[in-house]
Amino acid sequence: MAIKIYIDQGHNPTGYHNTGTSWYGLFEQDITYQVGVYLAGLLNSDPRFEARLSRPTPSTVLGTNNTTSLVERVNMANQWPANYFISIHVNANLNTEINGTEVYIYQFYTQSNWLAESVIDGIVDVVGTKNNGIKARPSLYVLKKAKMPSILVELAYLSNPSDMEKLRDDQYQFAQGIYIGIMRYFGFST
Numbered sequence: 209m210a211i212k213i214y215i216d217q218g219h220n221p222t223g224y225h226n227t228g229t230s231w232y233g234l235f236e237q238d239i240t241y242q243v244g245v246y247l248a249g250l251l252n253s254d255p256r257f258e259a260r261l262s263r264p265t266p267s268t269v270l271g272t273n274n275t276t277s278l279v280e281r282v283n284m285a286n287q288w289p290a291n292y293f294i295s296i297h298v299n300a301n302l303n304t305e306i307n308g309t310e311v312y313i314y315q316f317y318t319q320s321n322w323l324a325e326s327v328i329d330g331i332v333d334v335v336g337t338k339n340n341g342i343k344a345r346p347s348l349y350v351l352k353k354a355k356m357p358s359i360l361v362e363l364a365y366l367s368n369p370s371d372m373e374k375l376r377d378d379q380y381q382f383a384q385g386i387y388i389g390i391m392r393y394f395g396f397s398t
């Protein structure tokens with residue numbers, strides 16, 4: 209049986225509720241959408257995996273506000289039921305010098321923790337972002353309510369000019385980094 213991975217592309221298309229951060233004319237939800245599509249493509253071309261997307265088309269809108277948007281994503285993953293939940297986001301900070309990749313989990317010393325370590329290493333290896341490590345964020349709804357190991361990946365900082373260029377130009381590489389991280393977590397050769 210294939211390992212079922214639910215890929216949640218953070219936020220909704222521009223113009224709707226829950227749209228995420230925006231810097232330098234780029235929108236978080238466009239980046240997370242495309243990285244998710246690439247990641248699903250990589251996983252679904254490997255018979256060991258089956259991936260589903262929270263936003264299968266660019267115009268998919270989930271929920272009617274920030275809360276119900278998150279509820280819908282988690283419900284879909286729980287009802288499938290997925291074996292793993294991977295939420296994709298991009299970070300931002302008013303201090304534009306802050307950069308790098310972070311992965312959030314509900315709790316340390318869990319399968320989520322080991323998957324997060326593998327995924328962050330995969331991204332840093334492929335894309336060359338700074339490794340900001342794993343952080344516990346137990347208040348994040350999707351991490352709290354998903355019934356399977358779940359990680360929230362902050363690919364890089366859209367507010368940092370160098371990270372922004374990577375987020376704009378290296379979207380496939382971000383997906384590849386996550387994919388390699390998943391492969392290593394399972395001990396599959398890459």
Ligand SMILES: [Zn+2]
Pocket residue numbers: 218219228229236297298
């Ligand atoms: Zn976000």
